[in-house]
Amino acid sequence: MFEVLIKQGKKTTFLNVLHAGKESGLINEIRYKQILKECFQLQKEMVYSFNRNRSTCIKFNKYNLIVNSIWYTLDHIIAKTSAPIQLLNDHTISQLYKNGQHIVEELQETLKLLGNEAYKTRLVSSNERYLSILDEQLPAFIESYDALYNACVCIYDFDYPLLDGLALYHNMYDLKGIDMVLEYMQRFLFEQDFCNRFDQEEVHTLFYCYEMQIGVEITYLGVNLCELILIQKLCTYVVGNHTGLLFDEEQIGRLEHRIKTFANCKDIMEYVFAMLEKEVADDAMFAHLVRFKPYFLQKIEIASSCGTFRNLLIMKYDCEEEASFQMNPSCDEDIYNKLLGNLEKLQTPSAKIDCILATSIGFYDYYDLLESNILFEEELYLLFERMDFTQKACLFYYRNKELMTFHSELSIKYCCQQWHTQYLWEEILKHTFEHMGEDMEGEFMHCLHLVKSAMKNI
Amino acid sequence: MQYVKRVNQNKLVQALNDVNTDISLRGYFLTKEDVNELRETQRLACLQNKIIEFDIQILFLITMQMSKSPYITIDRFIPSIKEMIFSYYAIRARSKNRLTDKEITDILYEEYVNRKGTIDLYLLQAVLRNIKKRESGNV
Numbered sequence: 134m135f136e137v138l139i140k141q142g143k144k145t146t147f148l149n150v151l152h153a154g155k156e157s158g159l160i161n162e163i164r165y166k167q168i169l170k171e172c173f174q175l176q177k178e179m180v181y182s183f184n185r186n187r188s189t190c191i192k193f194n195k196y197n198l199i200v201n202s203i204w205y206t207l208d209h210i211i212a213k214t215s216a217p218i219q220l221l222n223d224h225t226i227s228q229l230y231k232n233g234q235h236i237v238e239e240l241q242e243t244l245k246l247l248g249n250e251a252y253k254t255r256l257v258s259s260n261e262r263y264l265s266i267l268d269e270q271l272p273a274f275i276e277s278y279d280a281l282y283n284a285c286v287c288i289y290d291f292d293y294p295l296l297d298g299l300a301l302y303h304n305m306y307d308l309k310g311i312d313m314v315l316e317y318m319q320r321f322l323f324e325q326d327f328c329n330r331f332d333q334e335e336v337h338t339l340f341y342c343y344e345m346q347i348g349v350e351i352t353y354l355g356v357n358l359c360e361l362i363l364i365q366k367l368c369t370y371v372v373g374n375h376t377g378l379l380f381d382e383e384q385i386g387r388l389e390h391r392i393k394t395f396a397n398c399k400d401i402m403e404y405v406f407a408m409l410e411k412e413v414a415d416d417a418m419f420a421h422l423v424r425f426k427p428y429f430l431q432k433i434e435i436a437s438s439c440g441t442f443r444n445l446l447i448m449k450y451d452c453e454e455e456a457s458f459q460m461n462p463s464c465d466e467d468i469y470n471k472l473l474g475n476l477e478k479l480q481t482p483s484a485k486i487d488c489i490l491a492t493s494i495g496f497y498d499y500y501d502l503l504e505s506n507i508l509f510e511e512e513l514y515l516l517f518e519r520m521d522f523t524q525k526a527c528l529f530y531y532r533n534k535e536l537m538t539f540h541s542e543l544s545i546k547y548c549c550q551q552w553h554t555q556y557l558w559e560e561i562l563k564h565t566f567e568h569m570g571e572d573m574e575g576e577f578m579h580c581l582h583l584v585k586s587a588m589k590n591i
Numbered sequence: 592m593q594y595v596k597r598v599n600q601n602k603l604v605q606a607l608n609d610v611n612t613d614i615s616l617r618g619y620f621l622t623k624e625d626v627n628e629l630r631e632t633q634r635l636a637c638l639q640n641k642i643i644e645f646d647i648q649i650l651f652l653i654t655m656q657m658s659k660s661p662y663i664t665i666d667r668f669i670p671s672i673k674e675m676i677f678s679y680y681a682i683r684a685r686s687k688n689r690l691t692d693k694e695i696t697d698i699l700y701e702e703y704v705n706r707k708g709t710i711d712l713y714l715l716q717a718v719l720r721n722i723k724k725r726e727s728g729n730v
Contacts (some may be wrong), residue, residue: 173596177645187691189646190683196643 147207150217159218171226176200183282195282202284205310206233209240237280240311245275247318256328257337259352262293266321274314285309291317294357295324297424323421324359327413331362331378339365339378342450345586361447363425364432368446370408371401379449385442398434402426463495473507482512486519496527503528503558513561522573526580528562545574594637595630595644603647610651614658619668621654629654632673639677640684649692653679656700662708674710675699682718689726698722 151168154160160168179199180191191199207226210233211217220229248271255267270289277288287310291300295317300306306316328336343361344351365378372388380388395401406426413419436445472492479485489502502508508516517525533548545566554560569577603626611621629650637644653675657663663671682695690698695718702717703710 177596180643180645184688188683188688189648189692190637190642190644190680191688192684193641193643 145212145217147204147211150211151221154218154221160221164222168221168226172203175203175226175230179203179282198283198286202280202282203230205284206230206237206280209233209236234280237284237311240315241275241278241280244311244315244318247315247322248272248275251318251322251325254325254329256325256358257333258340258358259350260293260354260356260358261352262355263358266291266293271314271318278311280311284311287311287313292355293321294355295320295424296357296360296363296422297428320421323418324357327418327422328359328362335378336362339447342379343447345450346447360425360428363422364429364445365447367405367409367429368442370405378447380446381449385446385448388442388446389437389440392433392437398430398437401433402430405429461493461495463497464493468492469494469498469501472502476507482509482515485512486515489516490519496524496531499524499528500531504556506557508558510557510561513558514565517562517565522577522580523584525562525565526577526584529566530581530584532559532562545569545577594642595634595647598647606648606651610654613655617658618665619658625669626650628669629672629676632676633680636677636680640680642680642684649679649696650676652692652696656696659700660703660708662704671710675703678710678715678718681715682722685719686722687726690722694725695722698725 151160151165155162155165176199179202180196181189183195183199184191207229210229211220213236214220251271252267256263258264270291274287274289278284287305291314297303300313300317305313308316339361340351340358362378365380368380368388369378371391372384373391392401395404406423409422410419413422432445436442472489472494475488476485479488485508494502503513529545529548533552549563549567552559552563554563607621607623607626614621626647630647633644633647633650636642650672654672657668657672657675660671679696679699682699686695698721699714699718702714702721706714706717
């Protein structure tokens with residue numbers, strides 16, 4: 134019977150089997166009518182129980198949900214058996230429905246187990262969508278799933294993309310209700326297990342370097358975490374004797390050289406996936422990882438034709454420089470008051486500026502000082518002229534924090550255009566940036582990056 | 592789509608006899624043709640309000656209620672029942688399923704008597720207000 138349905142391009146659902154059975158004569162006319170009658174009786178019972186026997190009528194959309202739930206439950210029992218026609222001839226519909234309910238309950242239990250496992254082995258990451266699946270969407274789905282009256286519906290869209298993209302792009306895997314969620318969670322767990330095979334500290338460093346490389350925190354990006362690791366891993370196979378996931382300039386050069394030795398990108402893809410299969414040694418997991426093949430091929434093709442492996446791969450980020458860079462948020466109140474007292478006594482602008490720069494005050498103190506309007510225009514020009522890049526970068530970052538959150542490449546010009554100045558000192562500071570030389574800009578940007586990462590830790 | 596599901600004929604005859612013994616005391620009588628006419632009305636009302644009905648018991652419930660009405664004459668008996676059927680399903684479509692059929696027909700009849708036998712939009716509004724009050728207390 135299954136073969137007949139597959140030939141006709143139909144799914145093996147309860148209704149399809151019933152109609153196919155009638156057409157082929159395996160279910161006789163009397164039994165067919167009886168089955169329809171039993172189905173109607175079941176619908177009636179379900180509607181009455183939904184209404185808690187208060188009413189004999191029901192709204193059309195609710196009725197549809199109940200009927201679809203009944204077909205959904207019966208589909209499960211049909212899908213499980215090898216002789217569906219015999220099942221329909223031998224058992225009453227209410228018996229089949231009860232058995233189907235057991236299967237759906239088992240699926241619910243399986244989903245709970247998968248959920249627990251996924252929760253226990255979760256990755257340390259701040260990816261908002263990833264956390265939303267584990268903390269919000271899955272528990273809420275398990276709790277709110279109504280197998281009796283609303284079995285086909287899943288109100289959560291499970292929007293953390295897997296290796297082959299969002300479930301939505303695959304028409305929710307042509308599945309409904311709990312089946313869809315189970316399929317999604319199984320794939321989700323394969324990816325999570327794959328990520329857990331690596332040293333967690335290394336993975337954490339990888340995510341950190343990725344954040345630093347593209348200039349956006351991983352929290353805001355709906356990226357697939359497994360994809361980040363998998364691309365690195367696959368490229369390490371090409372390089373050969375390479376330990377660790379991160380790449381540096383030398384290894385990128387070696388990678389480019391090795392890629393030239395292959396005839397085309399498809400060969401590279403086949404080679405790396407064959408290596409991956411050996412290492413993974415888990416057929417089910419590898420079957421899922423293989424879904425990434427076309428995407429990987431596309432990425433490799435683009436990177437090799439444009440020579441943009443530095444953008445495709447995550448490079449080692451120099452954390453030592455950052456660690457050596459420390460900022461002082463604010464100084465003691467006494468020091469600041471003493472500075473204010475000194476400034477009152479001094480007369481010439483240059484003496485005042487010398488006094489300010491000589492006192493080691495924190496960057497928040499600079500804002501206080503500037504916003505209190507103690508300094509005149511001439512003095513402000515002099516101050517910004519003598520300030521070093523780090524101090525200027527602090528002031529710049531503080532005023533343009535929001536602009537710099539989502540821009541991978543910071544541009545002083547763009548920030549200056551968007552900068553709505555409120556105070557005189559801001560206008561002067563903006564003026565100094567606008568007239569900054571191109572050679573200075575590179576050095577300033579470096580300082581700005583350091584300030585940006587240092588500010589996060591404060 | 593079948594908005595009113597089929598009903599067992601024996602049960603229908605039995606229910607009709609029961610209703611007739613009740614309403615004949617007040618001088619009314621329902622024939623089989625009348626019942627068919629009411630069922631057609633029920634079908635239209637369900638279609639209009641997108642409701643699926645599994646039983647025709649509600650027709651007899653409304654008939655019994657309306658036979659008590661002091662505001663109808665014998666020639667307005669069936670048309671009044673039809674109007675009430677439309678009102679009943681309009682209310683069902685606009686309220687939650689927290690009250691029983693009997694409770695809703697009771698409220699409907701109560702408001703109908705309060706409004707001196709007029710069946711219009713204001714009657715529906717009054718019934719819906721009443722139902723909402725009860726539902727909020729009945730949760």
